[in-house]
Amino acid sequence: MSNKQTMSFQTEIKQLLHLMIHSLYSNKEIFLRELVSNASDAIDKFRFEQINKPELNKGDELAITISFDKDAKTITIKDNGIGMTYDEVIQNIGTIAKSGTKEFLDKLSGDAKKDANLIGQFGVGFYSAFIVADKVTLVTLKAGEVTSKATEWVSDGSGEFSIETTDKLDGNGTTITLHLKEDQDDLLSDWSLRSIIRKYSDHINYPIKMQKMPEHDKDGKEIISTEMETVNKANALWTRSKNDVTEEEYKEFYKHVSHDFNEPAKWIHSRVEGAQEYTMLLYMPAKAPFDLYDANRKYGIKLYIKRVFIMDDAEKLLPNYLRFIRGVIDSQDLPLNVSREILQSSKDIDAIRSGCTKKVLSMIEDIANNDKDKYSELWNEFGPVIKEGIIEDHTNKERVAKLCRFASTANDSDAKTVSLDDYIARMKDGQDKIYYITADSYNAAKNSPHLEIFKQKDIEVLLLTDRVDEWVVSHLFDYEKKSLVSVAKGGLDLGNLDDKKPTEEEKKEQEEKAKPILEKIKTALDGKVKEVVITNRLVDSPACLVTDGYGMSIHMERLLRQAGQAVPSSQPTLEINLEHRLINKLENSIDQNQINDLSLLIFEQAQLTEGIQLDDPVGFVKRMNSFIA
Ligand SMILES: Nc1ncnc2c1ncn2[C@@H]1O[C@H](COP(=O)(O)OP(=O)(O)OP(=O)(O)O)[C@@H](O)[C@H]1O
Numbered sequence: 001m002s003n004k005q006t007m008s009f010q011t012e013i014k015q016l017l018h019l020m021i022h023s024l025y026s027n028k029e030i031f032l033r034e035l036v037s038n039a040s041d042a043i044d045k046f047r048f049e050q051i052n053k054p055e056l057n058k059g060d061e062l063a064i065t066i067s068f069d070k071d072a073k074t075i076t077i078k079d080n081g082i083g084m085t086y087d088e089v090i091q092n093i094g095t096i097a098k099s100g101t102k103e104f105l106d107k108l109s110g111d112a113k114k115d116a117n118l119i120g121q122f123g124v125g126f127y128s129a130f131i132v133a134d135k136v137t138l139v140t141l142k143a144g145e146v147t148s149k150a151t152e153w154v155s156d157g158s159g160e161f162s163i164e165t166t167d168k169l170d171g172n173g174t175t176i177t178l179h180l181k182e183d184q185d186d187l188l189s190d191w192s193l194r195s196i197i198r199k200y201s202d203h204i205n206y207p208i209k210m211q212k213m214p215e216h217d218k219d220g221k222e223i224i225s226t227e228m229e230t231v232n233k234a235n236a237l238w239t240r241s242k243n244d245v246t247e248e249e250y251k252e253f254y255k256h257v258s259h260d261f262n263e264p265a266k267w268i269h270s271r272v273e274g275a276q277e278y279t280m281l282l283y284m285p286a287k288a289p290f291d292l293y294d295a296n297r298k299y300g301i302k303l304y305i306k307r308v309f310i311m312d313d314a315e316k317l318l319p320n321y322l323r324f325i326r327g328v329i330d331s332q333d334l335p336l337n338v339s340r341e342i343l344q345s346s347k348d349i350d351a352i353r354s355g356c357t358k359k360v361l362s363m364i365e366d367i368a369n370n371d372k373d374k375y376s377e378l379w380n381e382f383g384p385v386i387k388e389g390i391i392e393d394h395t396n397k398e399r400v401a402k403l404c405r406f407a408s409t410a411n412d413s414d415a416k417t418v419s420l421d422d423y424i425a426r427m428k429d430g431q432d433k434i435y436y437i438t439a440d441s442y443n444a445a446k447n448s449p450h451l452e453i454f455k456q457k458d459i460e461v462l463l464l465t466d467r468v469d470e471w472v473v474s475h476l477f478d479y480e481k482k483s484l485v486s487v488a489k490g491g492l493d494l495g496n497l498d499d500k501k502p503t504e505e506e507k508k509e510q511e512e513k514a515k516p517i518l519e520k521i522k523t524a525l526d527g528k529v530k531e532v533v534i535t536n537r538l539v540d541s542p543a544c545l546v547t548d549g550y551g552m553s554i555h556m557e558r559l560l561r562q563a564g565q566a567v568p569s570s571q572p573t574l575e576i577n578l579e580h581r582l583i584n585k586l587e588n589s590i591d592q593n594q595i596n597d598l599s600l601l602i603f604e605q606a607q608l609t610e611g612i613q614l615d616d617p618v619g620f621v622k623r624m625n626s627f628i629a
Helices: 011-023 030-052 086-094 101-107 112-122 125-132 190-201 247-258 340-344 347-370 372-386 388-392 397-403 420-425 442-446 449-456 469-473 504-524 554-562 581-588 592-609 617-628
Strands: 005-008 064-069 074-079 133-141 150-155 160-166 173-180 208-211 228-230 264-272 278-285 301-305 308-314 326-331 433-438 462-464 482-486 531-534 543-546 573-576
Touching: 011 101, 011 112, 011 125, 030 064, 030 074, 030 125, 030 173, 030 190, 030 247, 030 308, 064 190, 086 133, 086 150, 086 160, 125 133, 125 173, 190 208, 190 247, 247 264, 247 278, 247 326, 264 347, 278 347, 308 340, 326 347, 347 372, 347 397, 372 388, 388 397, 388 469, 397 420, 420 433, 433 449, 433 469, 442 462, 449 543, 462 469, 469 554, 504 531, 504 573, 504 581, 504 592, 543 592, 573 592, 581 592, 592 617
Parallel strands: 064 208, 301 326, 433 462, 433 482, 531 573
Antiparallel strands: 005 160, 064 074, 074 173, 133 150, 133 173, 150 160, 208 228, 264 278, 278 326, 301 308, 543 573
């Protein structure tokens, strides 16, 4: 009795397949790279499995075999790796488990070139077979299973697949047969397959075997050989000396380890000797993966021990803020039976992590110092993640701070290009602080009333608009002995920069004089503000809100609330500009209703410029209209 079942692809896969076939067509030969990459991963996993189950090792050479049949118009890719069970085939080859898939698909534009890039970031893997094939058969047997428990999966890529249990007599592993589309005959030759393998898969650790090319005898007759030969270099690329690896090989290896179609921005390849001996080959990608901020995203480095693959996504080998780095670490000293749990609390791993972190930071510094344009692009992709290092990595905090780039009032654009060193180099005579403002957007920051006095005095202010910035500045009190000061905090003191700074006596006098108006407003805003004080920071605006120097900033409070955290509601201080016409109007008014309305209006305006949602927007509009009328 046949146990054949027909199933439907997940909707997302149908969509993805359709788009992929169209947008990657001009790059069709990558199908082989993807399938060979999967085969190599499967052999890696099988070799790892043998560590604990030596009985799985039957002494066969671990290899990938590629063959073709001109008459049947097929190409076959065979590996003797880990294989898959029936359920695993359904899970791996019928669904996309990645979170964010839908959002990703929504981003696609229909423009083949742009989409090809995005699809590349997403990773197409197995499905790329359908770029060249109109039918794909996959037969697989999981290592350790009896030969009658193999699974056959067949699909034409249009939306359904069939799956059934079958026999596979040649042992564990996966055999994939591509039935090529009509116009793909050019792939059916020794020459073209060999050249694709050499181009994309030369670095694969395992031999990729093909039947020997036919030879010709002295009469020119073709002698077909049944012998196999290895067509790739077949050694672990990272174990080779740097001088023996070409730039192209490094780039192709990156695509294999990262599942990214784009070229890497830079890499470091280095052998470390000392207490821990290991080799690292780590890459800085050029583009952020689409799920960089997804909390469920798997990240990390491939860990090998003495060239045996141990695990993917070993997240302990680098700190979280370098989670976009891809590559391989191959240790000489760790025990082969190392597990994720052991990695958690291993001194040896700590040593490797700290060594690799330093090297990666040097690599990023190198780009920052020597290629400003490239760094600017990378900062746009990864900046908010790198900044987390200031919070996470106490040891390298200064180095990470040096790498940060911000928008600034010194430029007329939202480009994040100003470093703290640039800022310090431009500081005014007598300036000893680094001033910044945090806000939700560049425009909100740039136009904030808190900046008025700084604009007037031509003092540069850094405009911090990434969500993580509030946390960053709460961990970075100073840089190069200059303290970082928010211009939105209470008690702003411009120190030597304030040429019109009143003496203590003048200040007292001013405060005494302002007492009635301050009282008036305070009473009108009872319960809404902690205090009402005069300020010299405003030029064009009547008032602004500030929090205590050591308290949480208003922006931070809002971010925490947005993140669903309970934040004790603190009352801000309202700072007022005595020179402003609205304040003068208040001073002169004796109509209590008008005093109440105008005070509230000034308070609400200050809230709006902070990006705060008003309690009573309708009331605000009414008050506003009545004043305009
Ligand atoms: N030759 C194979 N042997 C064993 N398992 C395989 C093989 N090919 C694919 N798989 C399984 O199917 C899964 C999906 O493969 P696919 O190529 O679609 O994606 P991927 O390699 O995980 O990632 P990406 O989509 O980024 O390339 C793999 O993760 C693996 O578990």
